[in-house]
Amino acid sequence: MNPLAEVIADMPDDATRGTLSDPAGWLDAHGDSLYRFALQRVRDPATAEDLVQETLLAAWHAKSKFAGKSAERTWLIAILKNKLIDHLRRSRREAPLPDADIADEVVDSMFAEHNGHWVRTPAAWSRPDDALEQAEFWKIFQACLEALPARHAQAFNLSEIDGLTTDELCKVLEAQPSNVWVMLHRARLRLRECLELRWFGLASENR
Template sequence: MTLAAELENHRTYLYRYALLQLRDPQQAEDVTQDTLLAGLEQLDRFEGKSSIKTWLTGILKFKIIDVIRAKQKEPQAIPPDQDDDTGLGPLEELFDDRGHWAAPGVSEWAKPEQAMNNTQFWQLFELCLQKLPLKTAQAFMMREIMGLDLPEICKELDVSATNGSVLLYRARMGLRTCLTEKWFNGETP
């Protein structure tokens, strides 16, 4: 198999990764194409110190950051029914009027080590991530997947450090709630 063919084999993974972050199929396809094109153009720079998938994911991260930066520069209309201040969406019922955690306790998570290796778990994780409000999911992806620091995340999302921390906290709690209900309580998809 040629190196170019191997690059193409990673298209689906790269597309799903981009779609989780950007939540726009067209933009996800565009950055996937840009990543594969950059990979082809830079094959001579690939030294083999990591897997091709890791190398392509690194390129993709920068392409996604570029798209997010471009979005931040564009003026965006906020629908009147969207409460942009909290960024909670359907997670609103998990917090009281003062923004404190109000949801019932989360049951024990059984054998998380096994779940980490399960493909169905990661499919469900992606679905849970997609259910989060956009800024909340973006903050989580920037921190946990792209490895950005809080100041970088806040700058990209144009939020204060406090709001950035709250977004990360709510993302973790939202994912925890979704995964607990849908996976760890035995309701696998």
């Protein structure tokens, strides 16, 4: 389930019904939910507060378009999501991350040049669910995430955590779909390999 769907599923029934109220009413009824949704994605309270404000203003301007078919909070979250994408795109312009290299040697070296087969076949990971319960695993997981090239990591987080679609990723990263998919592929394969080298490959020796 994507995060947006989770937020909606978490809503109590009375929040999913009801008529369109005024902006102050939205703030009372949904302010905290919108704030949490934003805070989980921008990490900065002041920015998250600004996004809530922008969302409520935009909703007020667009309220004639609210069909009343979707729940009020669902509608507000959808607006917030667009505001978030705009925000991420703006901050990327202000502090651009280095462009993904055309070639990624780390990933290219995982496959044989002549036939594209794995150079080292991915190992069978023993009891991966057990790893999730171990503090030591999470240290390695974090180290592996931090080892990703910045732009790959950003694409990976936006896709896996925030559930952005390819179209939305293209907007935020200002890249073509094929480039977005290549970045995600590289991020996932690098992360996979890092975990295998630093955790799962050692499983038989350590545990």
